[in-house]
Amino acid sequence: MYWITALATYLFSFLAGFGIGQITVGFTFVFIILAIAHSFNWIKNGMHYMAFLVSGLVIGGLAITYVDDALLFFPFVLLG
Helix, strand or coil, X not given: CHHHHHHHHHHXXXXXXXXXXXXXXXXXXXXXXXXXXXXXXXXXXXXXXXXXXXXXXXXXXXHHHHCCHHHHCHHHHHHC
């Protein structure tokens, strides 16, 4: 379900625009990191879950801070 949630969050971020959308796209990274961790069975207890959650927040925060909007929404920029 994390993969579906990541896709839904990414689509919502694009539809919300480049103001609030850029902020909410950071949460997409949380779900992607958790989806990858669950896919490889890296989450064994609550501490592992928290570690991946925090790493997703950090990566998402760095992405919305240092990456241009056009790169964050690159697949949709090609359509427009």
